[in-house]
Structures are given as structure tokens and as C-alpha cells.
Amino acid sequence: MSALLYLSNNNVYLFDENKTITVPFQSIDQYKKNLVEIQQRKDWKTKGTGAQFMGMRSQEDEADLNHIFPTDMILTSDQKLIYSACLQDGVSINIKSLDNLQETEGLILRKNDFVVQDMAYDESKRRLALSVNTDHYERHICILPLDANRTQYLTEGECQDSNPCFDPRDTMQLYYDSCGLGIGEHRIAFSPKEICHLDMGTGELETIASDPKFDFFKPKMDGLGNLYFIKRPYMRDGYTNSPVTTFKDIIFAPFKIIRAIVGWLDFFTQRYTGESLKTTSGNNPAKSQQKSEEELFVEGNLIKSQQNLERNQKLGEKYPGTIPNSWELIKMTPSGEMTTLKKGVMSFALNGDSIFYSNGKYLIEMDANLNEKSLVEAKLISKIVC
Incomplete structure (x- = not known):
């Protein structure tokens, strides 16, 4: 089997000979390092008792590195890896050797728009x-x-x-x-x-x-x-409307609107910060429900992964997933x-007679006869390249 790459949780992994390696990206690491250094140079203006006394204390957070990550990758016939990275101010597309992951990368494109x-x-x-x-x-x-x-x-x-x-x-x-x-x-x-x-x-x-x-x-x-x-x-x-359901829809419309607005705000908060607006201190039923x-x-779709996993287990799946x-x-x-x-x-890739796919929990190889073999357990693989 040729080299197999997959993107999971904002990291790219190389699966080869039954072992998994996290692929390092020099352009991303250097960009993060530059952001941290810039933030540190500004700290004297916004932190410390002097800044507080002068009214210069800022609520600005530390350099946000959570939204800097690889978005996709492709593999060339000569074992070169081309990847794209989301940066704070645009995109970077770079090329690197898959045979020597520490070799200096080449820049293909840098855009801010x-x-x-x-x-x-x-x-x-x-x-x-x-x-x-x-x-x-x-x-x-x-x-x-x-x-x-x-x-x-x-x-x-x-x-x-x-x-x-x-x-x-x-x-x-x-x-x-x-x-x-x-x-x-x-x-x-x-x-x-x-x-x-x-x-x-x-x-x-x-x-x-x-x-x-x-x-x-x-x-x-x-x-x-x-x-x-x-x-x-x-x-x-x-669903089909009936006089009863129509009347109930009218009565509860204001509450549904309020819930929709809160849900819409919570949707984007979870998507871009990983936290829910519904989370508060104390015993929170919404938090408990989200955890379970x-x-x-x-x-872009909201799924209940634990429910799907249990359902797929009951169906007798050999490698039950969360999708x-x-x-x-x-x-x-x-x-x-x-x-x-x-x-x-959730995602898949073609390689000759084989199909590599993710079910949200495992990376699986399926041959032409639909026989399956689990290669690695990895959560929510969004891209597969081989």
C-alpha cells in the first residue's frame, strides 16, 4: 500500500507500515511563532500595573492560534505533499517532500484575499x-x-x-x-x-x-x-400539518423564535470556539445532555455521535462509527x-481497487469485494489522500 494521509482535528497524519506520524508543517509553525512574538512585543503596552495605572490595560486575548491549521492536501506521483493552510490573514499553499518531512518547504502561493x-x-x-x-x-x-x-x-x-x-x-x-x-x-x-x-x-x-x-x-x-x-x-x-399542529405552531411561535435565535448564536459559538452558550456554572441539564x-x-451538519455509535453497534457493524x-x-x-x-x-479516497473511508471513528480499507480492514482509530477524518 502506498502512503496514506488523512486530516483529523486540524492535523495531518501519515499512515505507513501500520504506524501513524503527525506531519509537521514549517510554514504553519513559523506563522504561529511569529504571531506569538508579535503579541509578546505588545504585552508591555497592555499588561502590568503600569499599563493599568495609565488606563492602557486591554482585554485583548493572547494570540489566537486555534484558527491556523491545514485545510487540505494532495500527493504527487514523485512523493511531494502539497498542502493549503488557513492563516489569520489569508492562505498559504506549500510543497514539501514526503520522504523527508524535515526538508525545507517550498512556497507555491500566499494570498490575503x-x-x-x-x-x-x-x-x-x-x-x-x-x-x-x-x-x-x-x-x-x-x-x-x-x-x-x-x-x-x-x-x-x-x-x-x-x-x-x-x-x-x-x-x-x-x-x-x-x-x-x-x-x-x-x-x-x-x-x-x-x-x-x-x-x-x-x-x-x-x-x-x-x-x-x-x-x-x-x-x-x-x-x-x-x-x-x-x-x-x-x-x-x-411532517404533515393538521388544524391542531397549526394552532400549536401559532401559540408557540414566539418561543420557537427565541429558541431559534439562541440556537443560531450557539451554533456559531460552538463551531468557532468549541464552547456552548448554554454552558453555565452549577448543575446544567443542557451541558449534561450535550455531554451524553x-x-x-x-x-456543517449537527450530529449526535454517541447515539449514532450505539445505533451502529446494535446493527452489528464490524467497525461501528459515529456517522x-x-x-x-x-x-x-x-x-x-x-x-x-x-x-x-464521512470521507473517502480511491486507490486502485480499494476505497479508504472514514466513518467518524475508524479509517477503513475496503477492497473490490467489499471486504473491510480497520487501519487506525481516528476521530472525524475530514480528508483522505493516497
Whole structure:
């Protein structure tokens, strides 16, 4: 088996010969070091009794390093690792040797006006397809040649275009997932994710997989033209209105609005700080419930990982995970026939006849006959590269 990389909890790990190594990133470490040094040089102005006496004491926190981390990586045929990093003021894309992790890294791109979320590599033309955040919400696809410090945008509009993938048979064909954005005064709505196909030669765009009841995302194509992706429900189970439920909805509408506002604030607080607004001192039922259910955000969705794990254990899964069984790994043939290969899949990668996937708890290898082998226990693997 060739080298296998995965991204989990904002760290990249190398799995090779039954051992796991944390991959060091010099650009990220140096950036963090620079931030700490800058903060230390400013401390004399805002800390100490002198600053307090002069009214200069600041409530500014220490240098925040939590939002500086690798976002994606790809592996070239000559064992070079290209990775993107989210920085406080933009993005850095670097290249390093996988054979010698301590070797000095090379810089491919440093930009302050966007952050890279996903990448794909075209080996034949030595170029990257990037999914980049152009503002707080919109996300678009652009092309970056490795020998040029410039990007060319392929998509635009009020949408989120993510997870680009080149067709290995013809790299002018690009696949990605996309969803529309509806931005209101107090909330953001996302349409169902669709799988799109863009012919970069002609500019022709078509939708490959779409259903108002489901999200289709993370497309990958093999050398035979089979397209793989994850399918999950777009919305929770619906309900039918009756006079009684309509009356109850009217009565409890103000309370639902208040709860929705608190929930919306709590959503972003948990997502970006890891803490809940519902947590207070003393015996807090909300805190106890959160601990028992272990609510986590996965791909922008709130899941109850402990409940899913117990449910998957009862179903007799060999390697039970924390992702719901409604998240399915789909294989679509060139004729359009869809087959479910595995349920409870968070992320995956193709490598010959094998599929490597994460179920939120384990990294698993599945062969052509759907036989499985657990490689390592790792929580919430969001990216896999091999």
C-alpha cells in the first residue's frame, strides 16, 4: 500500500507500515511563532500595573492560534505533499517532500484575499483546482498552475462550490459539488448540494446528481468513468400539518423564535470556539445532555455521535462509527446507475481497487469485494489522500 494521509482535528497524519506520524508543517509553525512574538512585543503596552495605572490595560486575548491549521492536501506521483493552510490573514499553499518531512518547504502561493478549503491536482498539466472562500459565505472554484502565481476563476455567484475533482481520463473535465446561498438579515439558507460537471474546454456546465431531498457531495472519479460521492438527507423528516399542529405552531411561535435565535448564536459559538452558550456554572441539564449525546458539527451538519455509535453497534457493524447510516457512499456508473457501497461514510479516497473511508471513528480499507480492514482509530477524518 502506498502512503496514506488523512486530516483529523486540524492535523495531518501519515499512515505507513501500520504506524501513524503527525506531519509537521514549517510554514504553519513559523506563522504561529511569529504571531506569538508579535503579541509578546505588545504585552508591555497592555499588561502590568503600569499599563493599568495609565488606563492602557486591554482585554485583548493572547494570540489566537486555534484558527491556523491545514485545510487540505494532495500527493504527487514523485512523493511531494502539497498542502493549503488557513492563516489569520489569508492562505498559504506549500510543497514539501514526503520522504523527508524535515526538508525545507517550498512556497507555491500566499494570498490575503481568500482561504482555500479543498484542492485537486492535475498531474499532467501541473495545476491545482481550488475551492476558495471569497468572502464569509461564497465559495468558488479556481485554477492555479504550479509554475505561475495567478489564479483563474471558473465559477461565480451566490453559491458554495466545493470539492473539485479532475477526470483522470481527461483533465479538462472537472467535477465538484455546489449549493446555492440565501442570505437574509438574521440567517443563511443553503440549497441541496448537487454534483456538477464542467467542461473547461467548452465552458459547458451540467448537473450530474441532484435531488431536492438529498445532498450529493465530495465527488471522485476512477479511471473507468465511475463517479463516487456521498449522499445524505438534505432535511430532517418532514411532517404533515393538521388544524391542531397549526394552532400549536401559532401559540408557540414566539418561543420557537427565541429558541431559534439562541440556537443560531450557539451554533456559531460552538463551531468557532468549541464552547456552548448554554454552558453555565452549577448543575446544567443542557451541558449534561450535550455531554451524553456528544453533539458535533460534521461537514456543517449537527450530529449526535454517541447515539449514532450505539445505533451502529446494535446493527452489528464490524467497525461501528459515529456517522449516521443515512450518509451513504454512492457509486454511479457512466450510464447513470447508482449503487450504495457503504453507509455511515464521512470521507473517502480511491486507490486502485480499494476505497479508504472514514466513518467518524475508524479509517477503513475496503477492497473490490467489499471486504473491510480497520487501519487506525481516528476521530472525524475530514480528508483522505493516497
